[in-house]
Amino acid sequence: MHILVTGVAGFIGFHVAQALLARGETVIGVDNLNDYYDPALKHARLAQLTGQKGFSFQPVELADRDAVDALLVPASGVTHIIHLAAQAGVRYSLQNPHAYISANIVAQINLLEAVRRLPGLVHFVYASSSSVYGHAEKAPFAVTDRTDRPLSLYAATKKADELFHYTYAHLYRIPATGLRFFTVYGPWGRPDMAAFLFTKAILAGEPIRLFNGGDMRRDFTYIDDIVAGVLATLDHPPADTGEAPPHRVYNLGHNHPEKLTDFVAILEEALGRKAVLDLQPMQPGDVYETAADITESRRDLGFSPTTPLSVGLPKFIAWYREFYRV
Template sequence: MAKYNPFDTTKRILITGAAGFIGFHLVKRLLGQGSTICGLDNLNDYYEVSLKESRLALLENFANFTFVKGNIADEVVVSHVFETFKPDIVVNLAAQAGVRYSIDNPKAYMESNMMGFFTMLEACRKYSVEHLLFASSSSVYGNQQKTPFATTDNVDHPISLYAATKKSNELMAYTYSHLYGIPATGLRFFTVYGPYGRPDMAYFKFTNKICQDTPIQIYNQGDMYRDFTYVDDIVTGIERMLCNPPKNNEWGDAYKVYNIGNNKPEKLMHFIEVLEEQLGKKAIKEFLPMQPGDVYQTYADVTELENDFDFRPVTSIEDGLSRFVAWYKEYYKINA
C-alpha cells in the first residue's frame, strides 16, 4: 500500500483553467470537500463560451470559490491573484488545447502555453508555493512504437506544436524546480472524456453529428487507438497528488512527471460502436486518411501512479460513455 498524505482541505488552491473541462471537475470535487479555491480563466472562444459559463455557474454556488477572469500570460492579473489569494498549491490547467488547431493557429499556443506558463512559474517563484502541478499531455510521446508509454521514454520527437509546447512546459518546470526549489509535478493526460467535456474533441463531435444525422469523419480509416480516460479518474489522481510534492529525485530536484491514463487503449471503431449503442443511433461514417499532427495510438504506463498513490483509472468505456451521453441529452435537451 502506497504511503501518501491525504488531501488537506485547509490548503488554499489556485486552479487555472477553472472553467475548462478538467479544471471544472477538479474545482467542483475540491469545493465539495470544503476547500478554498480561486479559479482563474480567460473564458476564450476556442469552443462555445456558453459551456464554460455553465460550468462556472455551478461552481459559483459555492461560497468558498473565488473566480477571476483573466489570462495567465497577463503578469499584472497573475501577480494580483497570488498577492491577494496567497495560494499554498497551484494547479495550472490553463492552456490552448487541441492538436489540429495548433497547425493553423500557432501563435495562440505560444502566448498561452509558453508565455502563460512562464508567467505562472515566475509567480510560483516569487510567492513560494508549496506545490505546483501542471498539465502536460500524452502528445509528448509523438508516434513512438514502444508501448505502453512510460515517463522514462524519450520524448524528443513531438509531431505537433501543441505537443512541443507541452514538452517545453515540462523542461521549464524542471528548470524552475532545480533553480528555485519549487516542488513541481507534471501530469501527462491521456484523451480525457466525460460530462461537460470539450466540444472540440472527437467523442463530442461524433455525438453532435450522430444526433444531427450528419457524417462523422474517422481518420486513418478508423485504425487508431486511444487510451480514453474518464474525467473523474483524472480528478482522483490529481487529488491524491495535491499534498504530496515530489521528493528529491536522483539529481536532487523536487520534480516528477506522471502518466494519468486508462492503461487500456481502445480501438477507435470500438469506441464509436459503444457511443452508437448509448445513443441508440448509428453513425454515418466517412473514412479519411491520417491528419497532420495525429498519432496512431496512445497507451499509458501508470505503474508510478499506482506505486506512489495506490491508484489507477478504473472507469470502463461503457460506463464513462453512458454517463457522458446521459449528461449530453439533458444539457442539450435531446429526447432519448
C-alpha cells in the same frame, strides 16, 4: 489549503474544482473564458461553481504578466497551484500557432516567475499531455520514454512546459509535478473531442470523420478517474532532498487503449442510432495509438482507474442529452 486552479471553466478544471470544494478546500478559480469553443459551455460550468462555499473566481489572462503578478501576491494566501489552463487541440495548432505560444509558453513562464517570489508554496501541479510521446517506439508509453520528437506544436509546447518546470525546480526549488493526461472524456466535456463531436453528429444524422480509415487506438480515460489522480498528486508533493530537483512527471490514463471503431459502436448502442462514417487519411500531427504505462502513478499515488468505456460513454451521453435537451 488555498488552491489556485487555472482553467477553472474548462473541462478538467471544472471537475477538479468541484472535487476540491467537496472536500472543503478553498479554491481560487482563474480563466480567461476565451472563444476557442462556445463560451456558453464555459459559463455554464462556472455557474455550477459560483456560490459554493470556498470558491471565488478571477477573470485573468495568464499571458498578461502584470495580471499574474497581481494575482499571486503573498496576501492571496495561495499554498497550492493546479495549472490546467492551456490552448488545447493538436489540429488547431496547425491553424493558429501563436495561440499556443501565448497560452502554453508565455502564461507558464508568467506563473513560474510569480510563484518563485511567493512564500509558502507547497506544490505546483500542472497539465502536460500524452502528445509529448509523439511517434513512440513502443506501447504503452512510460514516463522514462523518449519525448523529444513532438509531432505537433501543441505537443512541443507541453514538452517545453515540463522542461521549464524542471529548470525552476532546480533553480528555485519549486515543488512541481507534471501530469500527462490521456484522452479525457466525460460529462461537461470539450466540444472539440471525439465523444462530443461524434455524439452531436450521430444525433443530427451527419457523417463523423474517422482518420486513418478508423484504424486508431486511444487510451480513453474517464474524467472521475482523472480527477482522482489530480487530487492524489496534489496531496503528494515531491520531497526536496537538496540534490535532485523536486520535480516529477506521471502518466494519468486508463491503461487500456480502445479501437476508435469500438468507441463508435458503444456510442451507437447508447444513442440507438447508426453512425454515418466518413473515412479519412491520417492527419498531420496525429499518432496511431496512445497507451499509458501507469506503473509510477499507481505506485506513488495509488492511481487506479476503474471506469470502462462501456460505462463512461453512456454517462457522457446522458449529460449531453440533458444539457442540450436532445
